[in-house]
Amino acid sequence: MTTTTATRWIEACAADAIDEEDVVRFDHDGHTYAIYRSPDDEYFATDGLCTHEQIHLADGLVMDHIIECPKHNGRFDYRTGQAKGAPVCVNLKTYPVKLDGGKVLLGLA
Amino acid sequence: MVVIGAGEAGARAAMALREQGFAGKITLVGDEPHGPYERPPLSKSALTDAPEPRATIILTPERQAEHGITHRSHTRVLAIDRAAHQIELADNEPLAYDRLLLATGASARRLSVEGADNALTLRTFDDARALRARLRPGQHVAIIGGGFIGLELAAAARARGAEVTLIELAPRLLARAVPADIAAILAARHATEGVRILTGTGIVHIETDANGHAIRLSTGERIACDAIVAGIGAVPETGLAARAGLAIDNGVAVDARLATEDPDIFAAGDCCSFPHALYGGRRLRLEAWRNAQDQGNAAAAGMLGSEEPYAAVPWFWSDQYDLTLQIAGLPDEGRETITRDLGDGARLDFHLAGDGRLVAASAVGPNGRIARDVRLAEMLIAKRATPDKAALADATVKLKGLLAG
Numbered sequence: 001m002t003t004t005t006a007t008r009w010i011e012a013c014a015a016d017a018i019d020e021e022d023v024v025r026f027d028h029d030g031h032t033y034a035i036y037r038s039p040d041d042e043y044f045a046t047d048g049l050c051t052h053e054q055i056h057l058a059d060g061l062v063m064d065h066i067i068e069c070p071k072h073n074g075r076f077d078y079r080t081g082q083a084k085g086a087p088v089c090v091n092l093k094t095y096p097v098k099l100d101g102g103k104v105l106l107g108l109a
Numbered sequence: 110m111v112v113i114g115a116g117e118a119g120a121r122a123a124m125a126l127r128e129q130g131f132a133g134k135i136t137l138v139g140d141e142p143h144g145p146y147e148r149p150p151l152s153k154s155a156l157t158d159a160p161e162p163r164a165t166i167i168l169t170p171e172r173q174a175e176h177g178i179t180h181r182s183h184t185r186v187l188a189i190d191r192a193a194h195q196i197e198l199a200d201n202e203p204l205a206y207d208r209l210l211l212a213t214g215a216s217a218r219r220l221s222v223e224g225a226d227n228a229l230t231l232r233t234f235d236d237a238r239a240l241r242a243r244l245r246p247g248q249h250v251a252i253i254g255g256g257f258i259g260l261e262l263a264a265a266a267r268a269r270g271a272e273v274t275l276i277e278l279a280p281r282l283l284a285r286a287v288p289a290d291i292a293a294i295l296a297a298r299h300a301t302e303g304v305r306i307l308t309g310t311g312i313v314h315i316e317t318d319a320n321g322h323a324i325r326l327s328t329g330e331r332i333a334c335d336a337i338v339a340g341i342g343a344v345p346e347t348g349l350a351a352r353a354g355l356a357i358d359n360g361v362a363v364d365a366r367l368a369t370e371d372p373d374i375f376a377a378g379d380c381c382s383f384p385h386a387l388y389g390g391r392r393l394r395l396e397a398w399r400n401a402q403d404q405g406n407a408a409a410a411g412m413l414g415s416e417e418p419y420a421a422v423p424w425f426w427s428d429q430y431d432l433t434l435q436i437a438g439l440p441d442e443g444r445e446t447i448t449r450d451l452g453d454g455a456r457l458d459f460h461l462a463g464d465g466r467l468v469a470a471s472a473v474g475p476n477g478r479i480a481r482d483v484r485l486a487e488m489l490i491a492k493r494a495t496p497d498k499a500a501l502a503d504a505t506v507k508l509k510g511l512l513a514g
Binding site: 021055056059060061068069070073085086087089 | 123124147167172398399400406424426433476477480481483485509
């Protein structure tokens with residue numbers, strides 16, 4: 001698990017812009033992220049692209065705490081970024097997230 | 110544990126044996142000079158990525174060391190001695206096994222007409238490298254076969270600026286695995302991109318001289334071209350198994366645990382045929398990347414004593430231009446098709462059996478539009494669900510909701 005230490009908080013989206021157990025894309029400063037809302041209503045963030053073939057994970061399926069890449073169904077635990085089996089073997093980078101007045105804030109170094 | 114065949118299924122099985130707790134020796138034997146690599150890019154990005162074709166290595170030297178796997182590349186297996194529990198290698202001492210996995214894959218089917226020796230095929234990384242050199246502006250490439258390999262090649266050839274004529278014997282493209290409506294969308298796209306498609310057309314013979322090739326068609330037309338590629342299917346590599354006396358039935362015949370009739374020999378991937386519980390025990394042989402992966406994992410479990418049957422829903426995909434096709438299940442098991450319009454030119458067809466059970470889903474469109482729904486359809490198929498037809502057709506009804514029901 002690699003989590004950056006947040007030194008600044010960037011507004012990513014409105015909290016209700018993500019359905020429960022879903023994922024959205026957020027682009028900022030030349031980088032792309034995936035923001036998740038878990039079944040237990042917590043928010044998480046990872047790098048946006050699958051570490052296998054760089055496909056955007058925001059088109060993937062969220063089930064429990066797993067994001068599945070839409071292209072080849074590689075899986076990650078989006079809470080930790082851990083790769084959960086073939087074809088992916090490189091973990092995803094994760095980022096801290098916090099809620100502030102109905103907005104999802106992404107913590108960047 | 111010995112695995113013969115260092116492709117997707119073999120490499121995944123070798124890793125899975127270790128990940129599933131096996132502590133003994135694991136040897137992976139393959140006849141290619143390269144480390145185990147992914148095959149899907151060979152007809153896609155390996156042909157088009159600049160500046161050089163790239164092999165995506167599944168089992169890097171680092172990962173071999175981490176998993177304690179010995180990879181013997183460039184090594185041909187001559188025979189399996191079942192009584193002695195060892196395999197004979199072309200240039201080494203015999204190699205003993207307790208359990209053996211055959212992951213020998215398939216080889217490209219060859220054209221049988223006169224002059225066919227001059228047609229290229231695409232199965233290995235070296236094949237892709239040789240072919241790539243022919244794909245450039247000013248070159249005319251004739252592709253024989255309108256299946257996945259042929260169509261992906263056509264898209265790659267156009268991306269690199271070559272002229273393409275595609276010749277298919279059947280009355281339509283992708284006749285084996287893809288419903289006609291979906292195949293027609295792909296055919297139209299290829300036509301728009303400038304690929305000349307000739308269906309219902311056979312090859313009489315191929316002439317080759319210093320200036321290039323000419324293909325004589327069943328219609329009488331003569332097509333002059335700079336390169337010919339045959340993408341007419343694959344033949345399972347069953348020679349070793351057959352010589353060892355194992356049953357062959359469109360591939361090495363295995364049971365639902367992927368075991369052959371010899372309890373110490375298993376088979377996985379393109380080389381084997383297996384009974385599938387979702388389709389009434391119908392014996393399938395799947396030439397598909399996901400199947401090779403999943404069966405690699407499942408065979409490893411079987412080799413370690415698991416009794417779990419292999420029952421993953423068949424799934425495959427193809428990329429052509431910016432379109433992705435994904436199919437879950439077996440469309441030919443369907444009796445009725447319900448179409449869901451996903452927008453942006455994306456379309457998802459659900460195939461229902463006579464009793465209303467969802468048996469397959471096929472979709473084409475931009476990847477981001479279709480993938481999630483095909484994945485959910487796959488789960489519905491695995492559940493043997495009989496979803497409401499109106500709900501399937503209505504794009505505002507979330508498939509995830511049907512899954513819960």
